[in-house]
Amino acid sequence: MLNEDLKINQEGHLLFGGADTVALAKQYGTPLYVMNENRIRKICNMYKQSIEKCYHGNGLPLFASKAFCCKEICRIMNDEGMGLDVVSGGELYTAMQAGFPPERIQFHGNNKTTEEMKYALTCGVGHFVVDNLTELHTLDNLAGCMHGHANILLRIKPGIDAHTHKFIRTGQIDSKFGFALETGEAMAAVKEALQAKNVTLTGLHCHIGSQIFEIQPFLLAAKVMLTFIRDIKAETGAELQELNLGGGFGIKYTEQDQPVPYDQYMEQVSKTVHSCCSEYNLALPKIYIEPGRSIVGESGLTLYTIGAVKSIPNTRTYVSVDGGMTDNPRYILYQSTYEAIVANKAEKPRDYTVTIAGRCCESGDLIQEHTPIQKCAPGDILAVLSTGAYNYSMASNYNRVPRPAVVFVKDGSPRVAVRRESYADLVQNDL
Known part of the structure; x- marks a missing residue:
């Protein structure tokens, strides 16, 4: 079994x-989908405990609702004190209908529509994860017109090939998601975001892929992102206070799959985070992660x-x-x-x-x-x-x-x- x-x-x-x-x-x-609620809650609790242990509670696991989204799973995530990662107006609407606190929601997507951004601003989502300059400018203008404000993370491509299926690799340079580091695009986006009137750049986001069994890509991604935060501080004087390291932890689909226990992922990555912050003279940022498949897959x-x-x-x-x-x-x-x-x-x-x-x-x-x-x-x-x-x-x-x-x-x-x-x-x- x-x-x-x-x-x-x-x-x-x-x-x-x-x-x-x-x-x-x-x-x-x-056909019938059957979900084991006890297992879902157990894994959520493990992620919460790992954040407490590894980052002294300065963080939040966000359930990646694209993996499985309905009102009941949103209610369970709220019960467990989790956050939510949504990627569409429909997922956001589902969360709101379930009574999920909008301040614990991060809104992703590489081509959010104007209507979706207006709705998310009206709901008061905690963060927009901004994918491109078009979105940055549109969101800034919308927030101003609506007499509102938005906290944002910039999605960064850390340039890491996570050795997974080519359709679910998202961290390398040739990806539709995010800003590239190698070309200078990411730093230019940071500078524009810092000058925006109606949005506040609070941190960065990355996601290197899905169904990953190795720990090393996650360690490398954390180091790349913290090095970029160091570079931003040196070049602009702004020290970003939040870092979302994404998800992608592998699960066991067959007996041949041997995923590393998720708390071991968390512990190893946290060592890299603490080490880099110490070396680069950075305050420990608030850490977000985005488990989805690892919570509901098995x-x-x-x-x-x-x-x-x-x-x-x-x-x-x-x-x-x-x-x-x-x-x-x-x-x-x-x-x-x-x-x-x-x-x-x-x-x-x-x-x-x-x-x-x-x-x-x-x-x-x-x-x-x-x-x-x-x-x-x-x-x-x-x-x-x-x-x-x-x-x-x-x-x-x-x-x-x-x-x-x-x-x-x-x-x-x-x-x-x-x-x-x-x-x-x-x-x-x-x-």
Whole structure:
């Protein structure tokens, strides 16, 4: 089993967070996203404790809501004293509807619209993470017109290749995100921001990528960013007081993945931060981090009902499920790896090699190829593990397929957090 939240009961059924997944599928239907609230809260608490230990409480972990965004997860993050990282007006609206304190929200995005910036100013978000000069100038003008003010961080490209999938590397120079250090663009942006009338530059932000297993890229990013803060102080006299080091910590999708415990990431990075601040004669900045996948990824799984089982001699066996790329597009996008278990036969050996096929009218609609599961038949329940991040949030209505429900499990007891879409929901905006 990938983690301690997965067990098998006396009936041979897969348990997740203490709940029988076969019973969940029967009660709520499939496809079904299941989230383990206890695990989510446990990881949030670990990040909070790490900030307390490593930075004497002078910091805040921000949940990267793009990984999984609904009102219930925003409520849980508020309960746990977390901040939020939002990347759109829709994510911000969701947070506000859930009653999340706007001062603990940082608003990201490389092309925020004027309407989104107005809305965020009206809400009173804690920080805008400014990506480019167009945004800086627009935000400054909007804040002035609205008789308001905005605190900003500048997103910096630290020039680090984090050895992850090319689509999820974001810290190197050739990236659509942020200001480059190598070209002088970043320093020029700092100087413009310091001269702006209606925004205050409080710090810097970086993010080097996602699903990273090595500690060294994070250590290097911290050093690069603090060196830049030193250079800003030397050149402008301004000492920035906040530093957001982003997220990207890897999770365990398969048994081959071996992520470093997240508190070890935190401890090692903090040593670099303290060392650089001492060497450069800088005050320790307030530290933000942005865990998303590491909080919800392994805290979720998706349940499907198996339909057709089609064997092609000497080629492969297709096991079709009642979902696919509409609820999990990550395989077709990134060839992402997953492990799967036949939930009602979890005690049996996984010695049946199959390709898990989705229901969409696309040959690429697959969830996994040549993967071991238990011998299965139509009507069995298939659990695909570690789907809590970037599955629900990337789901679509392609082929006019309704999106699944989301059920949270706490101490073995389930509750619906997002209702299953109906056919009526699909046409509600049609004229």
